[in-house]
Amino acid sequence: MKEIEELLFPDDVHYAETHEWARDEEETVVVGIGDYAQDQLGDIVFVELPEIGDTFEKGDQFGTLESVKAVSEIYMPVAGKITAINEALSEEPELVNLEPYNRGWMIEIEPDDPDEIHTLMSGTEYMEMLKGAE
Amino acid sequence: MRDSQGTSGLILNEPLLWKKGSKGRSGFSMPRRDVVPSPVAEGITGDGPDFPDLSELDVVRHYTRLSQWNFGLDTGMYPLGSCTMKYNPKINEKQATLPGLTGAHPLLPAELSQGALKLMYRLERYLAEITGMDAVTLQPAAGAHGELTGMLIVHAYHKNAGSRRSKIIVPDTAHGTNPASAALCGFSSVPVQSDEKGIISPEVVAGVMDEDTAGIMITNPNTLGLFEENIREIARIVHAKGGLVYGDGANMNAVMGIMQMGKIGFDVMHLNLHKTFSTPHGGGGPGGGPVCVKDFLAPFLPVPRVVYGEGTYHLSENFSQSIGRLHAFHGNFGVMIKAFCYIMSMGGEGLKQASRLAVLNANYIKESLKESLHLPYDRACMHECVFSDKLQETQKVTTLDMAKRLIDYGFHPPTIYFPLVVHGAMMIEPTETESKEDIDRFIEALRAIVAEARENPELLKSAPCRPKVRRLDETAAARKPCLAG
Numbered sequence: 001m002k003e004i005e006e007l008l009f010p011d012d013v014h015y016a017e018t019h020e021w022a023r024d025e026e027e028t029v030v031v032g033i034g035d036y037a038q039d040q041l042g043d044i045v046f047v048e049l050p051e052i053g054d055t056f057e058k059g060d061q062f063g064t065l066e067s068v069k070a071v072s073e074i075y076m077p078v079a080g081k082i083t084a085i086n087e088a089l090s091e092e093p094e095l096v097n098l099e100p101y102n103r104g105w106m107i108e109i110e111p112d113d114p115d116e117i118h119t120l121m122s123g124t125e126y127m128e129m130l131k132g133a134e
Numbered sequence: 135m136r137d138s139q140g141t142s143g144l145i146l147n148e149p150l151l152w153k154k155g156s157k158g159r160s161g162f163s164m165p166r167r168d169v170v171p172s173p174v175a176e177g178i179t180g181d182g183p184d185f186p187d188l189s190e191l192d193v194v195r196h197y198t199r200l201s202q203w204n205f206g207l208d209t210g211m212y213p214l215g216s217c218t219m220k221y222n223p224k225i226n227e228k229q230a231t232l233p234g235l236t237g238a239h240p241l242l243p244a245e246l247s248q249g250a251l252k253l254m255y256r257l258e259r260y261l262a263e264i265t266g267m268d269a270v271t272l273q274p275a276a277g278a279h280g281e282l283t284g285m286l287i288v289h290a291y292h293k294n295a296g297s298r299r300s301k302i303i304v305p306d307t308a309h310g311t312n313p314a315s316a317a318l319c320g321f322s323s324v325p326v327q328s329d330e331k332g333i334i335s336p337e338v339v340a341g342v343m344d345e346d347t348a349g350i351m352i353t354n355p356n357t358l359g360l361f362e363e364n365i366r367e368i369a370r371i372v373h374a375k376g377g378l379v380y381g382d383g384a385n386m387n388a389v390m391g392i393m394q395m396g397k398i399g400f401d402v403m404h405l406n407l408h409k410t411f412s413t414p415h416g417g418g419g420p421g422g423g424p425v426c427v428k429d430f431l432a433p434f435l436p437v438p439r440v441v442y443g444e445g446t447y448h449l450s451e452n453f454s455q456s457i458g459r460l461h462a463f464h465g466n467f468g469v470m471i472k473a474f475c476y477i478m479s480m481g482g483e484g485l486k487q488a489s490r491l492a493v494l495n496a497n498y499i500k501e502s503l504k505e506s507l508h509l510p511y512d513r514a515c516m517h518e519c520v521f522s523d524k525l526q527e528t529q530k531v532t533t534l535d536m537a538k539r540l541i542d543y544g545f546h547p548p549t550i551y552f553p554l555v556v557h558g559a560m561m562i563e564p565t566e567t568e569s570k571e572d573i574d575r576f577i578e579a580l581r582a583i584v585a586e587a588r589e590n591p592e593l594l595k596s597a598p599c600r601p602k603v604r605r606l607d608e609t610a611a612a613r614k615p616c617l618a619g
Contacts, residue, residue: 001530045612068608069534069551093613 004130007035010101014120016077017129018059021101024117025108029078032105033065033096036130041067044096047089049106055081058116062107065096074106078116084108139210139544139575145602148199155188162190203602205546211572215518215549215561216309216357218387218409220492225479226412226472235471240463244448251447254464255440257474258424261405264477264485265383266394267426271435273465277384280404280423281315281351283436286457287402287427288349288378289319290434294455297376299348305334306555307356309382321348328555332358332511336367343371349378354395355385357553358511359496359518359561369399378402383426386410387565388493388517391486395426402427411473422469436460491566492517495573499562502577506584510556518563522556531587531594533558538605539586541598543579 013021019037023030038044046066056062058079065072086105089095096104111117121129188196206212212219230236238250258270274280285302292299302316304323313323324342329335339350350372354362362368369379381395381403387410395403407422408415415421427435437456438449449464480488493516500509500519508524523533537547537560549561564573586593598604 001527001532043609043612045609066612068612070554094609 002035002039004036004127007039008101009035009123009127011123013101013123014077014117015123015126016075016120018075018077020074020077022077022109022117022120023101027110028083029080029109029111029117030105031077031107031109032100033074034126035100038097038100038104041065041069041072043068044093047093047096047106049085049089050082052082052085055079076109077120078109078111079113080109080111082107083110138542138579140542140600141544142600145202146199148196151186151188151193151196152184154192154196155186157187159187159189159192161188161193205541210544210546211564211568211576212546213548213562213564213568213576214546215359215520215563216384216552217415217549218384218406218517218563218565219415219546220387220409220412220565221567222412222414222472223476223479226475229475230468230471235467238467240467244446248447250467251440251449253474254467254470255442255447257470257477258440260474260477261424261426264390264394265386265400265403265405265426266396267400267403268396268429269432269435270424270426271439271460272422272424272470273436273459273461274404274423274425275461275466276408276421276423277309277382277404277406278311278315278423279460280406280425281311281380281382282318283423283425283457283460284380284402284404285315285319285321287425287431287434288380289321290455290457291378291431292348294434295376297345299346299377301344301347302380303339303342303347303350303372303377305350305352305356307332307334307358307360307553308351308353309357309384312351312353312382316351328356328358331513332356332360332555333362334364334368336364336371339368340371343375343377345375347372347375347377349380349401351380351382352400353382353385355388355516355518357385357561358520358555359385359388359515359563360511360513361388361516365398373399378431384409385517388489390489391482392489396428402431407469407473412476413469413472420466420469422466422473438464488566489517492564495564495566495568496562499564499573499577503580506581507560517565518561520553520556521560521562523558523560526584526587529587529591531591533560535591535594535597536560536580536583536587539583539594539597540579542600543582545576545579 013023015021015034019034021032021034044065044067048064050062056076058076060076061073062076063074065074085107207219207221234249238247254272261270262268274283300322301324302321303326304313305326305328307328316323326334326338326342352362354365356362372379378401379399381400383403383405386405404423404425407413413422433453433455434457436459437451437453440447441450496515496517496519500515507521510522533550537550540547551559552561553559
């Protein structure tokens with residue numbers, strides 16, 4: 001596992017306390033898990049995602065991640081409707097480990113409230129939270 | 135470190151059976167035909183199944199070689215926490231092969247099966263006495279099947295009382311099968327977190343227990359190997375709202391003859407004969423997961439039940455509120471014989487002593503290793519103890535690496551990454567059947583590994599290096615499974 005300083009927390013996304021990231025793409029929000037989460041989980045071997053059209057509240061579980069160590073839940077960083085899922089993850093779950101912020105994205109949401117994303121943390125705030133938890 | 139138990143020896147390769155042998159070779163000779171040939175109905179003719187052509191010796195060598203690749207309790211220590219891998223005394227096997235028992239057919243009428251029925255009846259009574267419960271079914275095939283049986287009984291109880299309840303409380307220190315069994319019965323599970331002492335606090339249960347909650351599933355001792363000290367108070371809270379208390383008896387090995395589950399508030403529970411009662415485990419199974427209940431739940435037990443009256447034993451289906459049948463015939467009868475034999479050969483005092491020694495051994499390991507490995511809950515444990523890899527983090531050595539290295543020292547690795555409440559958990563359960571010399575050797579091995587983690591971490595990351603098969607690529611196996619030969 002990496003040291004916190006070695007992990008990447010880009011500033012173009014917002015972070016949830018449960019370690020998901022959310023990227024504002026104007027009409028939609030794209031969601032995945034951050035570098036810290038993928039590093040802690042280890043090799044991801046299976047990703048279970050919701051159906052397109054499902055709606056969730058903020059904090060609801062929208063899927064599960066299975067790594068060689070354990071199964072973990074993934075939670076909605078903002079409330080909204082699922083408009084797309086990353087189909088590639090069913091064949092290549094390793095994308096979550098390799099490119100957590102890009103090709104490892106998980107779902108695209110049409111948010112109920114476009115401003116809700118701003119209640120999440122910035123990369124710097126998130127890293128401070130992680131350091132506090134160490 | 136004394137000489138390691140692990141060494142490398144000559145281990146022979148062995149192909150799949152289909153890659154051995156030669157067309158037409160056979161392990162036996164067909165007897166001369168002594169009847170008139172007769173045509174076979176159309177539709178069942180054609181090529182036979184694809185069986186390999188082998189001699190008896192081909193087959194014997196095949197399985198003997200495979201067995202030499204294996205590691206079992208008869209080979210060495212197998213401290214798999216949460217699984218109670220204790221030694222299975224050979225007398226159990228001997229009794230289970232008595233001709234009268236192996237020849238007993240499940241369709242024989244009761245008057246010709248008195249011995250088998252008596253054994254089942256008495257085993258039920260012994261298990262009731264050990265747990266402090268009133269009635270028992272031996273049908274369930276293993277632990278999770280017992281949980282399902284128990285949850286069906288809980289459901290039937292509430293239905294009979296005219297109430298529909300949709301939730302079951304499951305602590306985070308439960309076995310993963312608990313919420314799964316509850317879900318299979320249509321309940322949704324409500325997770326509750328253990329406190330900083332690693333146990334459940336009554337306040338947390340009181341906070342979620344309501345009239346829509348059918349009950350709680352508690353493992354005691356829990357999967358951290360800790361005793362749930364608040365169990366009576368928790369049971370009182372759940373009962374006050376009309377719920378039932380289910381006990382997962384997977385960890386019963388810590389408390390035989392010491393704690394009676396029935397006396398501290400449990401209404402229904404299962405036992406694992408293949409853990410606590412020393413019948414073979416895993417591939418050596420099948421298992422046995424008897425369910426024990428209080429009197430008021432007895433009407434819901436599966437049928438047929440063994441009943442005794444007028445000097446004879448018989449099977450009765452005459453229980454109108456029963457949840458029905460859970461297993462073909464009467465359950466895994468061979469397992470019952472072995473468990474019965476174990477209880478008879480140990481006796482009450484012997485079972486109590488087994489639990490005492492199981493707890494003593496685990497505490498001895500915990501105290502001996504807590505300077506070397508991080509101990510998240512530093513308090514007296516029951517029959518197992520849980521460490522983590524926190525002290526090895528700076529060396530980037532993980533629990534997995536240390537577990538793999540243990541194989542090189544001749545020990546089966548303990549349970550790892552469970553329970554989930556401990557990050558990088560390593561859960562060690564020595565059981566009562568390991569001698570002090572073997573436990574000391576195990577402790578020395580782990581201490582040596584911790585030293586290696588400091589001095590030569592690469593050694594651990596590439597471990598094991600001594601067995602026939604080196605470290606497997608678990609990730610590739612999960613992502614790209616190859617299920618054919």
